[in-house]
Amino acid sequence: MRYILILFLFIFLFNLVYGSVFDYYPSSISLSPVSPPIILQSSDYPFSCIGLSRTYRGAVTYTDFEALPSGWTSYGGTWSIVSSGYKGNALQGADNNNGTGKASQYYYNTDLSSYASLWVSVKTKLVNLLKKSGYYGISLINSGKNSMYTIEIDTKGNIVVRSYTGSWSTLSSTSIQNYSSSNWYIIVVNYTVTSSAVNFYVWVYDVNGAQVASLTASSTNIFTPSYIGVDVNDVTALFDDFIISNTDPRIITISNLPGSGYVVEVYDNLNNLVSTATSTGSTVSVNIVSDIVVGTGYDGSFTIRYPNGFPCLGYNVSTSDAILGGDSYSLSYSFATTNIGSNSTSAVISTYISGSSSSKSYVLTLKIYNNDVKPYYIRLILDTSSSISSYLTLNITITTSPSAMADPIRVVSGSVINKFSGWISLSGGSYAYIYVSGYYTSSGQSSTLNLYLEYCSLSNENGVCVFYPIQMVIKS
Structure with a gap:
């Protein structure tokens, strides 16, 4: 009986030890989705600039004196085109005392007396004196060519407004800051004719655009200028950049x-x-x-x-x-439509660009954000399934700044010249743009560009590489 009890205890203890070896408790695992390291985002500037159109021109006439302009004539003086202009050529005038006021004028030979107010500007430089002192600048001449107003620089370094009606009269004068006879100066004048006076508002600038003098003047010897041009009085001078305008030039x-x-x-x-x-x-x-x-x-x-x-x-x-x-211009632009796919790993974009080679559109279509702490290497690939208009010339690249761009995918007149962009390294926590630039040579065109954004953990497609699909619909 004692042996039976000992055997029972042995079996009980064996089962207890054996069960403890294989006993286990239930456990659970929690999985949370992790964002991909590279994600696509909408652009900061979701629109494209398409074109620039001039909406207004104030110039009545203008010339840069690259050649003797048509519709001009002289009254006294010797006038010729020389190569020593501020940019390119210039008009050179030498006085011979045979014009109005015993000076010499070269002027636009169209009657402008229908304008009660105009702006006139010219860039001018002294060549040499013919006497002890002289003047060079703008002339406003009456219809009979026997009276005029002049807005001129004198060789002592002043800007002077004078009138001539059989004799000369100085209306106003002020010194030009740091005047040098070897410098170019820009004279700008706005005159207004009223029933009681002719009023002049005058500014002088250096070639950097800094104002070096200004004055106002008024004359009660009233006539409306008919002919406007330039004047030399006892000097030889150069003239460039001449304009007559009905608005501030x-x-x-x-x-x-x-x-x-x-x-x-x-x-x-x-x-x-x-x-x-x-x-x-x-x-x-x-x-x-x-x-x-x-x-x-x-x-x-x-x-x-x-x-x-x-x-x-x-x-x-x-x-x-x-x-x-x-001149006045107006910009035309269009908003882009961007749809980012799930997990920010795909995108569809629709945008307009210029329909003329005179305007080149640039579009920051998408942002590429590196959500990781380490760098990735990215590029674009243009798929052969794309449908491209023969009127389209386009570059597509990846850029981190205006001075850091990968070599672009290139399309010229509808033909794919390069279907791969260059690689660019995108450091952790930074972003790049997919940047499109180009134009159509015809309006009403459309192309569908099927792209892949490839990113790799190591350069030159080493390591792990992933591809995101991007579709661009580009219209004109």
Whole structure:
């Protein structure tokens, strides 16, 4: 009986130990989705600049004196075109005392007496004195060519308003700051004829656009100027950038901007930056007093930039036209439609661009954000399933700043020249843009571009690589 009890206890204890070896308790695992390291976001500026159109021109006439202008004539003096202009050529006049007031005039030979008020500007420089002192500048001549007003620089360094009606009379005079006879100066005058007086408002600028003198004058010897031009009196002088305008020629106005912070840049035909201004609203005035007839009097261009510095539009003026002080332009732009897919790993974009090669549109279509702490290497690939209009010329690139862009995907006249963009490194916590630039040569066009954004954990497609689909519908 004792052996039976011992055997029972042995079996009980064995089962207890055996069960404890294989005993376990229930556990649970919680899974939370993690955002992908690279995500797509809507652009900060979801629209495209399409074109720039001139809405107003104040110039009655203008010339840059690259050649003797048609419709002009002289009264006294020797007048010729020389190569020593401020930009390009210039008009040179030497007095011979055979014009009105024993001075010499070269003027636009169209009667302007129907205007009670006009603006006139010219850039001028002294060549040499023919006597002990003299004058050079603007002349406003009556219909009989026996009376005139002059707004001129004298060789002592003053800006002087005078009238001639058989004899000379000085109406007003003031000194020019730091005058030098070897410098170019810009004279701007606005005159207004009333029933009781002719009033003059005069400014003088250096070639950097800094004001160096101003004055007002008035004459009760009233006549409305019929002929307007330039004048030399006992000197030889150069003239450039001449304009007669019914509005202030010192500025160009750009309207219909998307808002504040947009930068407008004006370039001459030699690609020199003439002036720039930043908008504080939907309209901005660009001061171009330093080059009122921009460049050498033909073509030129505008660049309009987003507030972050990237170009939004490049507009080239026709070679048969010019950029002039007093011009007004209006920007046309269109909002883009952007649909970001689930997990921010795909996108569909629809946008308009220019329908003319004279305007090049730039569009910040998407942002690419690195949600990780380590860098990734990204590029774009254009898929062969894309449908591209033969009128389309386009670049598509990835950029982190206006000065840091990957080599673009290139389409020229509908033909794919390069279907891969260059690689760009995107550091952790930073972003890049997918940046489109180009134009159609015809309106009413549409192209569908099927792209892949490829990103890799290591450069040159080493490591892990992932592809995001992006579709762009680009219209004109």
